[in-house]
Amino acid sequence: MSHSTGSLRAGITALKQERYLEAINLLESFCYCCSIQESTLRRPSERNGSRMDPSECVLAQVALVIAYQRSGDLERSAALCQELLEQTGIPETSLWAQEWAAQALPTLRQALEHYMPAEELMTRLPVLQQLEECQAFCSSRDPALHLLKSANF
Numbered sequence: 001m002s003h004s005t006g007s008l009r010a011g012i013t014a015l016k017q018e019r020y021l022e023a024i025n026l027l028e029s030f031c032y033c034c035s036i037q038e039s040t041l042r043r044p045s046e047r048n049g050s051r052m053d054p055s056e057c058v059l060a061q062v063a064l065v066i067a068y069q070r071s072g073d074l075e076r077s078a079a080l081c082q083e084l085l086e087q088t089g090i091p092e093t094s095l096w097a098q099e100w101a102a103q104a105l106p107t108l109r110q111a112l113e114h115y116m117p118a119e120e121l122m123t124r125l126p127v128l129q130q131l132e133e134c135q136a137f138c139s140s141r142d143p144a145l146h147l148l149k150s151a152n153f
Contacts, residue, residue, distance in 0.1 A: 005052070007033075008060050015063055020071035027064040034060065058084075058094035065101070069108065069121065078108040100126055 011026030034057035061084055068077035084101040103126040111121045 005056065008056055008063075011060065011067075012063050015067050015070070018070070020067050023067040024064065024071060027060050027067055030060045031057065031064060054089075054091045055094045058087075058090055058097045062097050062100060065104065066125075069125070070118075072118065074108060074112050078105065078112055081105045081108055 007026045008030045011023045011030060014020075014023035014026060034052055034054075037052055037057075061080060065077050065081045065084070068074070068080065081101045081104055085098055085105065087098070090098060107121065107124045107126075110116065116124075
């Protein structure tokens with residue numbers, strides 16, 4: 001398992017265990033690695049042999065939206081959720097993430113505009129049922145997806 005995939009796993013575990021700041025650090029690190037890979041892939045002469053699964057990059061972004069929200073940083077949560085919606089080139093196996101973001105964003109924006117207790121916000125965000133549906137299509141190399149699924153978000 002690569003260091004970056006390990007940070008995805010550790011980030012999702014931290015999120016599941018309500019260690020939100022640790023989860024944010026790990027997931028941001030993973031997303032940064034994804035962004036570097038994406039920019040490198042745009043320049044064919046600089047490609048290297050190790051590639052991260054684009055589905056795992058999308059999974060990390062969804063987990064990061066949740067971590068930001070749970071830590072009380074609704075602005076970053078809503079901004080990343082919006083970014084997920086606007087992303088192009090998302091793998092077909094990760095389209096569930098854009099569907100989830102489309103459902104979550106109005107609730108996050110409402111919470112930003114009007115005070116909403118954290119408990120109420122958590123109950124109003126859509127449950128990640130899409131994870132159940134896409135399990136067969138998502139990467140089975142790493143248990144990160146299953147960790148997020150079992151976190152019952």
